[in-house]
Amino acid sequence: MIKSKSSMKRSQTLGHVAFYLGNLIIGIIFVSPLLWMIASSFKPESDIFANMTSIMTFIPTNFTIENYMEVFGRLNIPQVLFNTLSYIAIVLLGDLLFGSLCGYALAKMKFRFRGLILTGVIALMSMPVEAILLPLYIEMAQLGWVNTMMGLTIPFMMNCFSIYMFYSYFLDIPNDLIEAAAIDGCGPIKTFFKIIMPVAKTVYATVFILDFVARWNDFMWPFLITTGENKRTVQLAVQVFFGTQPIHYSAIMAALTLASIPMLIMYIFMQKYYVQGIASTGIKG
Amino acid sequence: MANTEVKAMRRPEYKRGEKMAGSIMSLPAVLLLLAFLVVPIIYTIYYSFFKYQVMRPDSITFHGITNYLKLFGDKDFWVALKNTVYFTVLVVPIQCVLALALAMLVTSKRRGVSIFRTMYFSPQVTSMVVIAILWTILYNSSATTGLINAFLKNMGMGPVDFLNNPKTAMNSIIFMSAWQGAGYQMMIFLAGLNGIPAEQYEAASVDGATKVQQFLYVTIPGLMNTIKYVLMITLIQAMKLFTQPYIMTKGGPQNTTKTLVFYIYEQGFQKGNFGYACTAATIFFIIVVVLSLIVKKLTKTS
Numbered sequence: 001m002i003k004s005k006s007s008m009k010r011s012q013t014l015g016h017v018a019f020y021l022g023n024l025i026i027g028i029i030f031v032s033p034l035l036w037m038i039a040s041s042f043k044p045e046s047d048i049f050a051n052m053t054s055i056m057t058f059i060p061t062n063f064t065i066e067n068y069m070e071v072f073g074r075l076n077i078p079q080v081l082f083n084t085l086s087y088i089a090i091v092l093l094g095d096l097l098f099g100s101l102c103g104y105a106l107a108k109m110k111f112r113f114r115g116l117i118l119t120g121v122i123a124l125m126s127m128p129v130e131a132i133l134l135p136l137y138i139e140m141a142q143l144g145w146v147n148t149m150m151g152l153t154i155p156f157m158m159n160c161f162s163i164y165m166f167y168s169y170f171l172d173i174p175n176d177l178i179e180a181a182a183i184d185g186c187g188p189i190k191t192f193f194k195i196i197m198p199v200a201k202t203v204y205a206t207v208f209i210l211d212f213v214a215r216w217n218d219f220m221w222p223f224l225i226t227t228g229e230n231k232r233t234v235q236l237a238v239q240v241f242f243g244t245q246p247i248h249y250s251a252i253m254a255a256l257t258l259a260s261i262p263m264l265i266m267y268i269f270m271q272k273y274y275v276q277g278i279a280s281t282g283i284k285g
Numbered sequence: 286m287a288n289t290e291v292k293a294m295r296r297p298e299y300k301r302g303e304k305m306a307g308s309i310m311s312l313p314a315v316l317l318l319l320a321f322l323v324v325p326i327i328y329t330i331y332y333s334f335f336k337y338q339v340m341r342p343d344s345i346t347f348h349g350i351t352n353y354l355k356l357f358g359d360k361d362f363w364v365a366l367k368n369t370v371y372f373t374v375l376v377v378p379i380q381c382v383l384a385l386a387l388a389m390l391v392t393s394k395r396r397g398v399s400i401f402r403t404m405y406f407s408p409q410v411t412s413m414v415v416i417a418i419l420w421t422i423l424y425n426s427s428a429t430t431g432l433i434n435a436f437l438k439n440m441g442m443g444p445v446d447f448l449n450n451p452k453t454a455m456n457s458i459i460f461m462s463a464w465q466g467a468g469y470q471m472m473i474f475l476a477g478l479n480g481i482p483a484e485q486y487e488a489a490s491v492d493g494a495t496k497v498q499q500f501l502y503v504t505i506p507g508l509m510n511t512i513k514y515v516l517m518i519t520l521i522q523a524m525k526l527f528t529q530p531y532i533m534t535k536g537g538p539q540n541t542t543k544t545l546v547f548y549i550y551e552q553g554f555q556k557g558n559f560g561y562a563c564t565a566a567t568i569f570f571i572i573v574v575v576l577s578l579i580v581k582k583l584t585k586t587s
Contacts, residue, residue, distance in 0.1 A: 052429075135324075259414075
């Protein structure tokens with residue numbers, strides 16, 4: 001195909017314009033529900049449902065942070081945040097430490113039941129957790145863990161997907177590295193912490209962000225295991241707030257925004273790892 | 286092999302140590318999985334054969350297959366199964382096509398493309414609870430309090446009582462779920478698109494193929510494995526539908542949004558029929574496993 005330089009340039013420019021303009025329009029329509037949520041959270045209650053047919057519904061003309069004050073007044077935000085972050089921290093401890101240890105052992109070491117454990121981990125990966133929540137709840141009741149931090153956190157400390165992610169990552173680590181450490185007199189556990197962990201930062205970051213978002217957004221388990229206000233996580237607090245009188249839609253929008261913004265920021269900063277995690281194994285907590 | 290040589294250099298004590306070390310390193314993970322995954326699975330199946338009411342834990346009696354017979358005779362169970370299948374059959378193609386379309390929009394390497402990717406992905410980072418509450422308000426039946434109905438009225442349509450009409454409730458949940466979830470599959474498609482060699486497109490364009498032809502004869506075949514994989518994970522995820530109907534409709538109107546997981550939750554946690562709920566959970570578990578095996582088989586043969 002022969003095209004003159006200027007016509008090629010013109011079609012390239014046209015392509016650029018189409019790309020940016022098309023994506024801008026489609027993108028804004030796509031996120032408009034979220035834009036409306038954020039805009040409404042800064043409006044006085046009386047403004048939310050006014051002007052809904054005009055573009056002004058997306059712009060808080062009478063800007064106010066009153067709604068956020070109301071949310072902070074009605075919800076015990078520090079407590080909710082503490083509960084959620086503890087939940088995340090303990091799950092992360094399990095997944096990052098125990099998960100990687102197990103994944104490494106499965107990938108690089110010989111030991112009894114290795115084959116059985118690996119098969120089990122892979123088979124249980126597609127297990128729908130929803131099917132076993134009842135006996136899990138009874139187990140918690142027998143341990144006396146209903147409505148405790150233990151009950152909330154410990155059952156989900158270990159996730160087959162995480163073990164599998166570590167396992168497949170460690171498979172690719174050259175054996176020479178491990179052998180060299182062994183010759184230097186490093187025992188296997190020391191090798192893991194001193195040599196392996198530092199070179200595997202990517203996979204740790206990936207599991208970290210996937211777990212963090214999944215647990216922050218988790219609803220069903222916190223919903224079942226907690227009975228009182230004092231153990232509620234973010235999603236539960238938001239759901240209860242939605243159903244509690246007085247119903248102020250502007251305050252609800254503020255609560256929804258508060259529950260979402262931290263994950264959006266987290267995603268923007270750790271995008272690379274998050275996307276890597278999804279693309280490599282397609283997992284979601 | 287250099288590998289075996291190095292191994293031969295090791296002293297036997299180390300090998301024994303390694304054997305111990307491997308077990309020790311995997312022990313915490315294995316114990317946690319046994320306690321909180323394997324044991325509950327076994328108990329789900331075990332209790333499915335028992336009459337076990339949460340209010341009366343002292344009178345647990347063996348029931349044989351009575352629970353199963355009762356379940357298969359329960360109209361509500363079949364309704365829940367039907368609703369779950371309906372949701373899955375519609376949401377999977379809609380969400381996957383939407384995801385592929387979005388991926389095509391942002392597959393370019395132009396500067397700033399990640400901003401658009403983030404836009405399409407943002408409903409996915411937002412939790413389902415937040416999305417469900419937001420859309421409950423957006424779906425409001427009146428044109429004066431529901432954004433979507435206000436928009437429809439402006440175009441001379443509506444109002445539609447999205448969530449309270451048995452005809453529209455599940456469809457409204459499907460539309461919202463596809464919108465929320467598509468960003469996830471988009472990311473997987475993007476990775477797949479990245480794997481198609483640029484030469485194939487160049488060759489096609491030298492042969493005079495239009496953009497549509499390139500999409501049909503280069504992109505789609507090149508994405509086949511990704512498409513199968515995406516279909517599978519979307520399918521399994523769709524079968525687990527619970528949060529959306531729980532928050533938006535409570536299973537109504539007229540049970541049209543009551544799903545299998547909803548049914549299990551209702552029987553076990555609300556009505557306290559623990560053994561019976563385990564029966565439903567076992568059937569749910571079997572359905573999901575069989576489905577994923579079928580899909581796995583289908584994706585392997587070709």
